[in-house]
Amino acid sequence: MAAILPKSLNMEDFISACQRPLRKSVRVNTLKLSVDAFLLRAKEKGWQLTPVPWCQDGFWIEADESVVPLGNTAEHMAGLFYIQEASSMMPVSALFMNNPNYDAVLDMAAAPGSKTTQVAACMQNNGVLVANEFSASRVKVLHANIERCGVRNAALSNYDGRVFGAWLPEHFDAVLIDAPCSGEGTVRKDADAMKNWSKSSVLSISETQKDLIESAFHALKPGGVMVYSTCTLSIEENQQVCHHLKETFGDLVEFDSLKDLFPEAEKALTEEGFLHIFPQVYDCEGFFVARIRKTGSATAPEVKKRLGKFPFTKANDKTQQDIAQQLLAALNIELPEQSQVWLRDNDVWLFPASLEPMLSEFKFSRMGIKIAEAHKKGYRWQHQVATTLATGNGTNNVALSIEDAREWFMGRDVRPDVQPGKGEVIVTYANDVIGLGKWVGNRVKNGLPRELVRDKNLF
Template sequence: MHQNVYLPAQFLTEIEAILPSSLNMSDFIAACQRPLRKSIRVNTLKISVAEFLERAEKNGWALSPVPWCNEGFWIEADESVVPLGNTAEHMTGLFYIQEASSMMPVSALFQDESESYAAVLDMAAAPGSKTTQIAAKMGNEGVLVANEFSASRVKVLHANIERCGVRNAALSNFDGRVFGGWLPEQFEAVLIDAPCSGEGTVRKDADAMKNWSKDSVISIAETQKDLIESAFHALKPGGVMVYSTCTLSIEENQQVCHHLKTTFGDAVEFESLTHLFPGAEKAITEEGFLHIFPQVYDCEGFFVARIRKLSSVESPSVKKRLGKFPFTKATVKIQQEIADELEKTLHISLPNESSVWLRDNDVWLFPLALEPMLGEFRFSRMGIKIAETHKKGYRWQHQIATTLATGQEECAVNLTIEDAREWFMGRDVRPNITPGKGEVIVKFNDDVIGLGKWVGNRIKNGLPRELVRDKNLF
């Protein structure tokens, strides 16, 4: 029990004023004092849900389905020996440790299964739980622009994208308010999981409300109004936007959505989430939003709205100074040469929905759907780096294995648990097998974990520094 959770008196007064008549304050306070149930989301870019359930059973993990996410589960696992984050399944990207309620915005974005999106914007993406969830829903196709305002959090975002095998992402590091002017009407779908006062997060952080004040709520809401306007401008007519927060105040939730409706009138349509999952009606508002108090589904407090852009609106005008773009698109001949060499050395094919770009000695794979934006916006990282050129050809990179390999390639080595631990700690390994030559796909439990290179009887480690771990591994 988090009996010491801090709940300011004024905050409780505010909650009492907006709490639906079907709920009561004693249950609300009791829910805030209960620790969260741990939950995970299966990464279907790496493994099917059915296959993961078999793995979980072998590991002794008890899973209960999260009703609003087909890939989401509450989990009970003995973490006294190895925390979930240090298990082989987590380190190979088979699942993401994600709070159950935070899975809801992406489920709402993809509520209509008949719709597919070629270009999606995740406006506040770090640490990457929703970004990787979107990428899995897209099947790594199209382009996913993942923006994060905090430069320090971009590194974490990239590490999670890399771990989960995402290859269709383009990362940026800007205030989300720039998108409406710089990339107007570029996206079929936009997720804005807005920065907020965090009133719903007290179950995982007893001190989350220590700096709470009504004035700060009002101030944050003004920023959110700017962000939702920018997101709406970036959305194509006919497109869908989901606005979400992990807070409870109506100022940061309903009022922000109504501000959008007031600003753009008939171009804005609220789409009901009543049928998003069985039981959704328990948290639905009169507008069709989900306003989730923590006792309703035994999760974090959360808010989700789904909004349709019915018509074009005039976008803000901006003066662009991008500078010279440092990449050059590979000629058809060079792209075919790279594709042939990759097939020859690693038996891996380049995906059809990507194109090869060059910068100095680096070879990159960009999503084709990104190309219309390249001259309009500055990204900090695009697609995946697949190779470095050298005198004798190409030196393949880690993400070639983790995003393109199936694990069935001939030039693959399955490590023992002892060697796999060494690998994840950034060390070279010496498998007890006949040595090969050149690059080799490295696996553990038949899951691809990286790319190495034979040097004599050892495999030189190619794991990126940000993925190296140093303790308590599976």
């Protein structure tokens, strides 16, 4: 650290910053509500917010968590905000600098989903977002967060990120690669982060990062933008990885300066225009962010593809129209324009339309959202219809009391104090959509997926 610390900084401040606990920060999920609406709620709850300068939806937060942790508040469980370290909001802000409209984005190392859900919000659920995670066990967490936050334009995959360059060459307008790293920047969050640190492991992981950044570059369309980021500080895993890309592809690689990303960005700016953030500079985690542009086409590695039979069939116009009409009649919900209905046995799925060109090229583990199961009398609607398509302003709603809402989030059926109805209903609490239920007599049957059920210490 002493060897790579910029002249404007000193080791004493670095060590002191590493020993201070991190400030807690959250990002408003603008797929669910506006920042202004969130500010009003925070004021009602007595939460003290300080804006994060590099993310217009991000805030450092001071809240009394002695009774209810932020993660167990009704607002968090309804997907209105994401608890996300402030510096980790920066890569997505860099990717969407100057507000571009991307139709296809790849998040190469996506779990647990903080940046994936941030990208989806920046895309406003339009286009297609391919969210890849190498670790199979972490894909479940990724999916649960995507589901909670109302993301409907994602396609999930479970591969080593090195496959994308050959399998989906020049398919993406933008690629985010928040690379696996030695994690030197995370010591404020995890005091044990440096226990297994060694120079040899840094050099070893940098070789993997070079493979990943090459793969990401091949997957990028000419003219596309890539952001490479890590939560480490070593030059071998950061600047040198970016320079490796430049040495490999020459003039096809341009580094975009991040000096105008936010006020005082120059405090962390390198001569290349990267952001190399030491923890004492902005009082956050250590981080590295580079924005890279692909200026022309590069020949991608060849691969022999054996995909097997695709198990979904695209619904014909009549079927899609029928499903749309029944959904409108049952729940007063319209199908989004940029989506397509696909069928698998009795299951009805909604895929982002921009995904279709990739379906014959690549195998995904989960695409879009499951909206219904077909049966003899019509369609049985699914949880994600409520969380990704319902606004809460429809007529077929059941508003729960705080006691019933707690029961709901614990996966139990509820008996709201209202006149019983029939069929599926949108379930709300405090005007927020929290799920889909079905009237059975005088109770509403709970449709919350198991991965979203909580069992203690609720709001």
